Amino acid sequence: MGRDCCALEDGKVLPIIDLAYQGLGAGMEEDAYGLRRVLGAVPEALVAYSCDKNFGLYRDRVGAFYIVAKNADELNVALSNGAALARANWSMPPDHGGAAVRLVLRDSKLTADWQDELDTMRARMREVRDLLAAAGQIGSLNLAPLGAQNGMFAMLALSKEQILQLREEHGIYMAGSGRINIAGLHGGNIDKFIAALGAVAG
Ligand SMILES: Cc1ncc(COP(=O)(O)O)c(C=O)c1O
Incomplete structure (x- = not known):
């Protein structure tokens, strides 16, 4: 990893990355470059991912929250905190938009059409x-x-x-x-x- 990631490699900051437009910048892979680069350099990170724009599902609130943790114990702690925050903020999200994305991504023909x-x-x-x-x-x-x-x-x-x-x-x-x-x-x-x-x- 180049020197530009050194500050992150020290482990003193927790990167929180927001990826809301993947595929609408330079391409699916290209737009994930920065994210992959950071995740390759750090032991812990939080990633907020939105499908609202790249799936055209703006009002269905479709996305994902990823936690990268050092080990399974720390992941469980982060997950239970995440679940408590989710419960306090929106409790149960609707599944309709998420179900449409699931349908597309589980079918290679639909995935190719979407891309x-x-x-x-x-x-x-x-x-x-x-x-x-x-x-x-x-x-x-x-x-x-x-x-x-x-x-x-x-x-x-x-x-x-x-x-x-x-x-x-x-x-x-x-x-x-x-x-x-x-x-x-x-x-x-x-x-x-x-x-x-x-x-x-x-
Ligand atoms: C940079 C960025 N992150 C996140 C969001 C919100 O994503 P979502 O629509 O999934 O709440 C937006 C805008 O809508 C955005 O511009």
């Missing part, structure tokens, strides 16, 4: 990013960096006033932080979106 669809979605988001990046500098707003970034969300450097103006004058909604969902854009609305950005930031 194809994920690849298609990732490629589509790449196209959207390239179209946004091609618009370049729009007044005070530079969209070019979006082309070099990955994933489902992007931050636009817009002021609160500009975000409000987009909403009220152009019917375009985004988080108050300027965060947009790349997957919400497509060939049918991206020109309108870029024109609206020109109207508020140009």
Whole structure:
């Protein structure tokens, strides 16, 4: 393991890793690189995994919580604490979304179909990013960096006033932080979106 993992190898920190977009960045394996690298270097870790985006099951709250422990005794302690926290927070989660994921992952044909669809979605988001990046500098707003970034969300450097103006004058909604969902854009609305950005930031 390279020196960049030394701080973790000392065992003085407990890595808590949140993986919520696997397959929507650079690819299933590629997106797990950092996680695998850290898990290869540490004796203990916690991993929160979400299937909400990569399975398109956002409102079904599907995911997993993994505990990496030094030995079986410590794992049992961590598990019983995890179970108590789960009981206090949500008690019994619904199984419908989880059951759909189970069905897909236990069938090699369905798994291959799902991975194809994920690849298609990732490629589509790449196209959207390239179209946004091609618009370049729009007044005070530079969209070019979006082309070099990955994933489902992007931050636009817009002021609160500009975000409000987009909403009220152009019917375009985004988080108050300027965060947009790349997957919400497509060939049918991206020109309108870029024109609206020109109207508020140009
Ligand atoms: C980085 C990150 N982690 C976790 C979550 C939440 O995952 P879940 O939808 O499974 O609660 C989100 C967003 O929805 C996220 O952006």
